[in-house]
Amino acid sequence: MGNVLAFLICFAGLALHANAFAQTPGPTVSPPPSARPVRTVQLPPLAEGSIGGWCVQNQGEDLFIHTEYSPRGPRLRIWRGSNGWMQIETQRGSATLWSSGNFEPEPMDYSEGKIRCPSTALQQGKYGFGSWQFDVTPTEVRIDHSRNPFTIILEIRSARVRVEFPNRARVIEPSTSLTTPTP
Numbered sequence: 001m002g003n004v005l006a007f008l009i010c011f012a013g014l015a016l017h018a019n020a021f022a023q024t025p026g027p028t029v030s031p032p033p034s035a036r037p038v039r040t041v042q043l044p045p046l047a048e049g050s051i052g053g054w055c056v057q058n059q060g061e062d063l064f065i066h067t068e069y070s071p072r073g074p075r076l077r078i079w080r081g082s083n084g085w086m087q088i089e090t091q092r093g094s095a096t097l098w099s100s101g102n103f104e105p106e107p108m109d110y111s112e113g114k115i116r117c118p119s120t121a122l123q124q125g126k127y128g129f130g131s132w133q134f135d136v137t138p139t140e141v142r143i144d145h146s147r148n149p150f151t152i153i154l155e156i157r158s159a160r161v162r163v164e165f166p167n168r169a170r171v172i173e174p175s176t177s178l179t180t181p182t183p
Contacts, residue, residue: 043128048118051136052156055117063129068117073174074161076143076152077108080130084147088161088178095178099147101165103178114148 050068057064066075066106073090084099087108094108122141127134135142145153154161161172172178 008061008178043126043133046127046129046134046165047120047122049120049122050117050160051073051122051141052142053159054154056122056155057116057118058129063132065154067174074172074176075108077159078129078143080172082130082132083147084145086152090172090176090178091174092177097178099145101148101150101163105178 006032012062046056046058049056053067055066055068057066061079062082063168064075065078067073075089077089078089079086079088085096086101087094087106089095089108093105095103096106097103122136124136124138131146133144135144136161139156140152141156143154150165151164153164155162159174163170163172
């Protein structure tokens with residue numbers, strides 16, 4: 001009888017100990033970046049306007065950015081619900097710039113009739129458009145997305161777009177061919 005009682009006491013102790021471990025939270029494991037949900041930026045919304053030579057048109061779910069210097073580019077189309085991709089067009093063609101940093105030739109679906117430059121000036125500051133963040137300064141407009149390893153920079157006084165990666169940069173001008181550069 002003594003052995004049975006000792007066994008029951010030992011078993012009860014192990015059960016309580018196991019229950020304590022079951023209630024202790026384990027380490028938090030983050031999902032890989034590609035599985036994380038797209039974060040909506042909580043900033044004032046980016047309004048239509050112009051800054052320097054750049055025009056920003058808000059067309060509901062699309063943001064259309066183009067220069068007033070050159071009628072054929074560069075132009076950018078940013079979709080509010082995008083997970084980091086955008087479309088870019090120059091005189092030499094159009095392509096989707098994926099969040100991986102690669103370009104894929106693809107026609108841009110904006111007709112010439114939709115291009116206009118709003119007369120309202122964009123004010124300096126930080127703005128949001130869906131999960132995109134815009135930082136408007138006197139010299140540039142920085143465009144970021146939480147999933148992108150790069151930043152898009154619109155140079156205020158030129159028709160140039162810079163795509164800055166952690167270890168390299170790409171300049172896009174009106175005559176730039178949109179292909180993925182080989183390292």
